[in-house]
Amino acid sequence: MSVGVLAGIVVGAIAAAIGLFKLMWRVAEPNEALVISGSAHKTEGIAEGMGFRIVTGRGTMVLPGVQAVRKLSLDLNETQLNVDCVTHQGIPLRVKGVVIFKIGDDFVSIANAARRFLDQQKMMPERVHIVFAGHLRSIVGGLTVEDMIRDREKLTGQTRAACGTEMEKLGLIVDSLQIHEIEDPTGYIKNLAMPHAAAVQRDARIAQADANLRATEAEQAAFARMSEATRDSEILQAGYQAERDKAAATARQAGPLSEAAARQEVVVQETRVAELEAQRREQQLQADVRKPADAAAYETRTRAEADRDARISAAQAKAKETELAAAAEATRVTTAAAADAKATEARGLAAATATRATGEAEAAATQAKGLAEAASAQANGLALAEAAKAKGLAEATAIKARAAALAENQEAVVAQQLAENWPAIVEAGAGAFGNVEHMILLNGAEGMSEMFAKALTMGGTGLGLARQLLSTMSQSTPTPTPPAETPTNGSSPATSHQIPIQGA
Template sequence: MPGFRTVGPNQAIIRSGGGDQPKIVVGGRTFVMPFLQRAQILSLEVMTLTVNTARVYTKAGVALSVDGVAQVKVARGEEAIRTAAQQFLGKTPQLIADIALQTLEGHQRAMLGTMTVEDIYQDRDAFATQVREVASTDMANMGMEIVSFTIRDIQDEHGYLEALGVRRTSEVKRDASIGQAEADRDATIRSAQAQQASEAAKYTADTAVAESERDFSTQKAEYDQEVNARKAEAELAYQLQEAKTRQDIRGEELQVEVIERQKQIQIQEQEIMRRERELDATVRRPAEAERDRLELVAEGNRRQTRVDAEAERYRLETIAEGERARILAEAQADAEAIRLRGEAEAYAIKAKGLAEAETMSRKADAWKEYGQAALVEQLFNTLPEVAHAVAQPLAKTEKIVVISTGGGDDAGAGASKVTRDVTNTIAQLPALVEALTGIDIISTIQNLPGMISTHGADDQQNGAADDVDSE
């Protein structure tokens, strides 16, 4: 591009076409003649390269992976810039960085093959310096220089470095323990010697210091006495003047305070008047109006309450009067009903008593007429009830267990024995009646007209049989 060209301090202009050698301008400007000259820019900035060599065998045959970091740039000299221009003009910064990186990686690999793992691991700076020195020649031939080169990381895949570190750590710990013990011993000896010398020097110094302090204290006491006297006089004069000045200031302050308080009193009086008016407008008058309203409302409520109470009293009195009349009527009706019911029950009782008396009279007449026959009839009528009473315990029994011994007498066993006991109980009734009343039921029945006993019937049958035989 023709005309003036200007670059910064990190760039160089290579102007060609004006002579045998290109003109180089660093961080400045130059004029480029149209059609006759050409200007190109070369960067002088530092490039950071990561030099990574993986699995490179050292002198002892141990494979190491070494990572280094290099800072490279085009050298500042005019000849170096001209050389770099011949090598790199027209190339991109990335391509220039790749060329420098490959150069450094090659020299780093070559240097790893000439050293042992211990030398590389223990002195990384020496290894980096050797790589830098070896590669500097080739870099200078390309117009570049190595600003710095450091080893960032060293690794191996078989744990050689770790084992070396463990051994070295043990040796260092051992040497450190021995060194610490020797250092402690020497320190103790030297500390004792130093303590002894220090004590002696201290005593000498303390003596000199005490003498100096004595002289100083004496001179200082004399000086302080004179100074204190002058100072006391000055302080008394100052205090006197200060008291007079303070008194004048206090008088002025009192005058100011009196005026301020008068103003405050006036302001407070005005504020009181304003608050009084405000109180009348916002509190008293609304309160009086509210009080009047509440008194009117209370009076209305009181009158309404009185009217409601009178109405309620009249209503309750009316209801009570009606209820009293109702209860009185119901009581009179209940009393009349009770009276009529009592009369009816008395009449029924009287009629029942007369009927029972009539019945008993007729029964008495009948018994007089029939005599013992009536008693026998009455006895026969009660026999079923006696039998029912005798069998009642058996009816309430849920289960009867009968144990038969298999005896051959006529007493029987089992269920027949139970029924026979009931029959025997009923058969004892005539004897019981005779013992209680003196009436022989069996003889009475036998003496009834038309009654034939079992013995008489047998005699009649036997007589009839005899008559038949005689005929």
Template structure:
């Protein structure tokens, strides 16, 4: 073969290989530029590429999730749409059924459904303006929230927020699905008002809870006190029972100790008695041995001494008997003398009483006269005292004032004597005159008698009849 021809062939082959490589590179670059792959939270939307839906209808919009596809930029347009959840916060103003305006703050999680049909719906509406999803969802949520709040009171709103959230979510779910959107969750974060209505409800509730807490605290303290009292009572009962058991045990121990001490003392006494008995027996044995060793002469001496002692004891007994007899006789004589003295004293007293009675019976008149004379002086003094308050006396008759007063006193005494005689039958005038006469006779018969023998007679007045001066 011609070397030049062979060399030209190799050159052609090399050119062809290089051209093929270049073509392959160009193809790879084109494929890499046209091939689109969606991320895990994205969906690939290809406009201009036909795709059948689940119902069998054909659509010019193809949706690819979790994969990729070639997109011809000449005849097709590819867009990525996010499937991530969007957090939408809102705080609309709504009016409750009881006319209170409240501010309800909530948060919602909204996303485009992963199903190609949902992606296709969302792409038709929000592909070129992704932010419109948040705006649309916020408007839908606020509208549904106002509608639901208008049917409830503030108390109902505050009482069950979850129910409110569920009602709002249920109200807009169909509207969101029509746009290819899914409401993952919706929560009411807070309800406030500018007029203090909710604060007032809260204050009332707080006050109620505080009262209940106070009542619960008081009941708890009462229960603790009751339990403490019950515990103290049980402790006291147990302590009392323990003290009783301790006292009983102590008494039992003391009784046992006393019995033990008594038994020990008895045993000691028994031992001492045994020792003494043994010593006595030993002493007796020793004495018996000594007696046997003593001579018979000593026995005679002892017998004589015993006889002498017996004689002395007999004599002493006789002497004591005689002394006792003499003491008995003296006692009898003393008692008899005392009895005689008592009897004689009684007799003397009786005789004295009898003599006094007899003297009274014989000298009754004289005694009455003596008593009358003893009462006469105080009586005259009383009559005289009646004239003490008299300042002056004018006497129209011829006699003097002293004579007149004496006459008045004599008249008063005479009236007194007449009253005594009328009441008792005793004429005091005769008694006094007889007493005075008897004393005068007695004085005449006994001239040598001392002047003090009859002081009453010398002092006795002599009464004249009134008018004699």
């Protein structure tokens, strides 16, 4: 065999080996997984007895005719959500969104997806839509429209959580779930937004009105400043014109003005000299006349004020002295009156006691005589008339003695009553001076004594009280009872009655 033939055979064998290798070698792309069936090889993470092998991201040998190789895409898929729902409030809504999903990268997810979608990968979006639609209706049924509008993330999170288990069984994972739009066929959302829209519109109108007002004010202020600038310009121009006119007139009157100014300066200097002369004369008068007169007047006024203050102080001291003397004299008179009242009271009590003892002795004697005469009359009936007569005379004598004693004791009783009430009499007499705030007596203590004596004796309150006591005592004096007549028919003598002495 020639070398060429041998070389051709070798090259053919190599080419056949390369072709066979290419026929048996399969490589998985980054976005796909190779599912090889007909092999007993075990795949990591998958239970035994599955009956196929999964290869991702690398190459593997496949026996043609013995093993079958199919590809499972790992690309992203999406499905549009257009679900009619009813909220917790019973309001129908249409929720629109999108779900972006894919087959999981782990072998378990690929295996689950291969068993369900290996020959039906185009059906994946429809199946995912069914799963999400069911859960979305359930979740929306437990929410209100306000919750869905204000917190869409809550709706999205609950939907993803509810669909996670089922998607995992399908071998799918959700990369994104977005709620695009919530349609409201009944207009509930629109009506819910109307108060806010009205408030926003109101605020917008108010803001526009404020802006218009500020713009108008700015325009008016600008016009005012323009007018002010025009006025100032005209005033300045008029001032400049007046200055020009004044300068021209001044130039024309420079000569006469210079002459008048010279004459005015002379008059001013003469007036200044006259004013200085008048000031000098006024100062001379101040020094020679006014200051000595002011000093003399001040001296006279000061001495008069000092004399007046001295007289006032002396009068106040004299009034205080008189007031103290009057108070001392009043205390002395009150003390003397109280002592006299106590002495009079003692004398009255002594006299009343003596009178009471005398009356009681005479009554006892009269009673003894009566008993003796009664006994004698019983012993001697012939002397009955004489005994009765003597008894009557004795009773009359006793009554006269009691009347005389009562008349004699009346002065003592009156003196006693006066003595007991003497402090009240003096106080009542001093009541005449109760409303006198200040009293000045020229003769000192003697004048005070005379005024108190007059108040007590000359128709004053004290004399009226004494007269009232005398009138009361005179009304209480008993009238003597005439002696009873002696019976002449020999009957028993009349029984004597004792009259009590009142005021003893």
